[in-house]
């Protein structure tokens with residue numbers, strides 16, 4: 001008898017090194033592959049905007065997948081709705097014996113996947129879920145007494161020791177035979193048709209979707225990996241991989257990246273591996289302490305109240321605070337959907353400790369804008385910068401945006417790119433026009449670029465007093 005498998009792809013938009021798909025193709029004669037545009041995720045976006053860079057990226061990636069499947073004699077299934085209804089319905093329509101998917105560790109995904117699995121099993125089918133999205137799942141890296149790690153360094157040591165000195169992680173090969181036919185070739189002809197199907201307008205990005213581009217970028221980055229340790233802090237240099245977008249949506253696998261790091265004998269590669277471990281650390285923190293979604297990880301800050309100024313919040317979102325590095329970073333985020341790690345740290349510190357805006361408001365804004373938005377990493381990054389998270393920057397460590405600007409954008413190249421109105425300023429004036437001794441005659445502060453919306457020194461004092469009052473006795 002012909003066996004039929006249904007593989008549900010979600011944030012693993014690729015056809016190589018894919019645990020669920022690999023197993024599905026091994027165990028079944030006919031393999032159907034489906035992607036569901038989840039209303040619970042798209043609804044809130046749609047209520048605010050008509051186009052979204054993440055939806056664009058996902059559609060481009062799905063079009064690429066479908067093209068490969070068509071070349072193999074099949075095609076992708078596409079649905080739009082609630083996966084809890086859509087997956088069991090499709091499994092029923094196809095007469096699937098088994099359903100396969102890769103595990104996702106966000107609270108919403110865990111709830112959703114449990115509901116889907118219960119229904120599938122209730123209908124007499126088998127369900128299999130796989131570790132794919134991480135090297136080690138949260139429960140695999142715990143302290144000897146089985147409690148979760150709260151500090152990064154011992155967690156990363158345990159993570160590396162668990163690797164056991166291997167230089168190559170095993171991958172999950174996919175052989176595309178017996179691929180079934182989806183029923184929506186009409187919407188899968190091109191990205192625009194697919195976007196229209198989900199009710200979005202095009203919003204092209206600097207990150208073309210798909211595995212081909214993800215793997216190409218990985219290979220280019222690997223060539224310069226030795227320099228990562230020194231180049232990674234400078235936003236105007238190509239020092240970091242910018243692969244977060246591809247990793248987030250699974251166009252490349254975590255094993256694609258880790259294997260590059262393990263095979264590269266350089267301190268740069270070791271440093272890069274540490275960053276990949278941070279990603280799994282934050283997944284683990286969120287998994288064991290899901291309440292960090294709304295509350296500080298450190299209990300002592302649970303009573304911390306910051307009265308967010310809506311005016312400051314608006315200036316922060318628009319990149320109009322009068323602090324050039326902050327403004328360039330925010331405009332970069334608004335225009336491209338991506339921000340350099342150094343800038344994410346400086347911006348989040350500035351928002352929470354200088355503008356005294358509630359960290360949730362900043363975190364939320366990033367969650368709408370980042371194409372690489374990852375619940376756990378974003379939450380971890382904001383709590384770290386605000387000084388309230390696990391293993392966070394101490395509350396008295398407040399980045400000075402002007403000093404950061406002079407150190408990491410010394411010639412002002414990054415600022416000039418995103419704040420063109422400042423391009424006439426020289427590399428001394430550009431970091432803080434308000435305190436420059438002279439400015440070009442044609443440039444008028446307050447008219448061409450805002451005065452700083454706050455006095456950094458005054459706000460810093462306020463922050464130290466507010467955060468300091470929450471110190472342990």
Ligand SMILES: Cc1cc2nc3c(=O)[nH]c(=O)nc-3n(C[C@H](O)[C@H](O)[C@H](O)COP(=O)(O)OP(=O)(O)OC[C@H]3O[C@@H](n4cnc5c(N)ncnc54)[C@H](O)[C@@H]3O)c2cc1C
Pocket residue numbers: 232240241242243244245247248275276278279280282339340341342344345348366370372373374375377378379380381382385
């Ligand atoms: C306030 C704040 C918010 C953040 N929000 C996100 C987010 O929503 N999504 C996201 O993927 N990362 C987030 N980060 C982490 C980090 O800034 C990005 O992963 C990084 O900038 C992506 O660029 P890259 O791919 O060039 O990184 P690289 O330096 O090339 O690093 C390789 C990969 O390691 C992971 N990584 C690197 N640094 C971190 C880190 N500090 N924490 C967790 N993972 C890391 C990412 O997957 C990244 O792609 C945030 C950091 C801060 C401070």
